[in-house]
Amino acid sequence: MLNDRLVHVLESRDLLSKVQCGFRKDHSTLHHLVRLETFIKKAFARIKQVLAGFFDLEKAYDTTWRKRIYTEPALHLDGQPILVKGIQGNENVGKLAKAALNNASYLGKLIFWSGLKPKVNAYIHTVWQENWYTEGANKLHEVLPDLGEDLHKRGEGAGSKRETVMCRLRVGHTWLTQSYLYKNEEQSFCYACDSLNTVRQF
Template sequence: MQPIFRVVPNGVEILLYADDILLIVRDRKMEALHRKLQAAVKAADNPNARRSPSRNITIDRVVVPYTNRLRTLGVTLDRTLNFKAHCKMVKEACASRLRVMKAIGAYLPRGKRELTGNTLPTVEQLPRRSNRVWHAPKPSIVWDVKKAVRAGDPPEKVRPIIQNILSSRFHQSSVLYTDGSKCENTVGAGLYRKGLGRMRSLPQHCSVFSAEAFAIRMALTVPNIKDLVILTDSASCLLAIETSKSKHPWIQEIENISRGRSVRFCWIPGHAGIQGNNEADRLANEARSQAVVDIPIPAEDALRAVRSSIRQHWDEQWFASRDPKLREVKFDTYRWKDRDNGADQRVLTRLRIGHTRLTHDFLLNKTPPPRCDCCGVIVDVRHVILRCRKYDDARRMHDTNSTSLGAALGNDADSEKKLLNFRKEANLYKQL
C-alpha cells in the first residue's frame, strides 16, 4: 500500500486500516472537488499503486524479514490467513501422544498391548467425556461428621457423633460401609452391612482412590434397597462425586447409578473404632489375597502403569548397560533440576559426564593427555575436584572437601554453588 502515498495527487488525505482505504478531498468548488477525487480514485485503483515493487520493509533501517507463517495468541496462520498450518502443527504435536493412547486403549487386542515387554491392562471407557449435564440432580453428600470432627480427635469423641447422626438422620435407611485397600501390588475393595459382606480383588495397577470408588459402586449394585446411605472414609471420592467434573469412569458410573434413586453419601473418619468401617476395612484387606477380578481399569491408573513400566525399564538399562562412572555421579534416572544460568549448567554438565576442555582437549589437538604440573598424574575430573594438592586452599575456602564424586557433583543447590565458586577461585571455570 505504500506506493499509494506517492501516486495520489497533492491535497488528498489517505487513511489506511488493514485493507481499507479512505480518500479525503477538500475544496470549496464542487467541480474541483469532483476532479480531485476522480484523479485520486484513478490513481489508487492503479494495480501498480497497490503492489509494492520492493518486498523489504524497514524500521530504523533494519529490514523486517518476511515469513510464511505467523503465530499469534497460540494460533498459527499462513499467508492466506487460514488454519491449515495450525491444524498441521497440532496434528504433528499430537501424533506421538495419540499413538500412546491407542496402545493403552481398548482398540487393540490384549495380546498386542505391550510396552517394554510388559502387557498393559485394558482401559475402562468413560460414560461421558464432559461435565455432568446441568439439569442432572446433584448427588446428596452429607458432611455433618466432617464439620463436627477435627483431625486427631480420639475415637471416644468420634463414635458418639456418628451414632447420633445414624439414629437421627439415617434411622429408616439401609446403611452400608465401604472401604478400599492397597499394599504393594495387591488392591482390594470391600463393603459391609449387617448380614452382608462383599469383597473384590482388583488389578494391581488400580490406585487407592479407584479401590474406594469401586467399593462405592459395588454398594450401589446391592439389590432390594430403596433408601440407601453409603458411609465411606474417602473424602476425595465424595468430593469427586460432588463436583461433577471427574473424568474417572467409576465416579461417573456412581453418578449415573445414583441418579433417580434415594441415595446419600456420608463421610466418616477411618480407623476411629466404628464397627462398620472396621469390618469394611477388614474385608478390603482380605480381598487382596483373593483371585483378581479381570476388569478394565481407569485410564489414569493405566497411564500410571505405563510411566512405572517405562521407569522400570529405563532403570534396568541405566544399571545394566551404562558406564559405571556416570552412575557414580547420578544414582537414578530421575530428572535433576537445572540452574538458571546457562553457563553454570554447561560447566556442571561437563564435570558430571567427565568430558571437559581441560581434560579432553588433547583428543582434538592430537597431543598426549595432559599431566598435572603439581602431582604428575594424568588430569581428570576426579583428580581436579578431589585430589589435586594445588587446589587444597580453594577447596577449604569454599568448603568443597567432598570424599566422592557423587557428593561433589550432586544436584543440591548449595553444593553446586560452592563447586562453581571453587572452580572460579581456582581459575578453572573458563577452562571447562
C-alpha cells in the first residue's frame, strides 16, 4: 500500500529521476544491478575505479514512524496539501495517526523536504541577519535594517514608482543632493548648518 501511494504521487508529479528504479512501476533491483555492471565494465575498460554504496532500508522502514510515511509524502510533498483519491488505504490514514514512534527507529522522526525546508530557510535567514547587523555604514542597511521586513509594506503597496522614490530618499539619492554629479559641479553646501546638503540633514 505504501509503495502504491508513493508511486502514484511521485510519478504523477514527475518527481523521480530518470535513473531511479525504486518506487517505479516495471523497475526492480535488477535494473540497478545491470547499471552497476555497466559502470564497472566502463571503468575497467578505462582503467578507473567505481565507488558504490549499498543501504539496507528494510529494517529502517519496519521500525520508523508509519503515520508520517503514509501521510507526509502524499499530503505535503511540495508544501501544498493535496488529496490522493482511489488508493487503497487512503481512508485508513486517520487510524494510523495513533501509531507511535519506535525509539529504536533507524530513521528517527522521518522529516521530508516539505517539513525541512522552512527550518533550513529560517536558519539561513538568522545567519544572514546576524552578518547584516554588522553592515552599519552600508546605505542599503539604512534602507532595510531587518531582512525580514517587506519593502512593499513600507511603501504601503502604492506601486513600484512610489517604492522606488521612497528607497531613493532613504538611501539619499535625490535631485537636490545628487544633481552636482550630473552637472559636474561641487556638492552643494549648507552654510547655516556648516555641512553638506544630504537627505539625512533635511
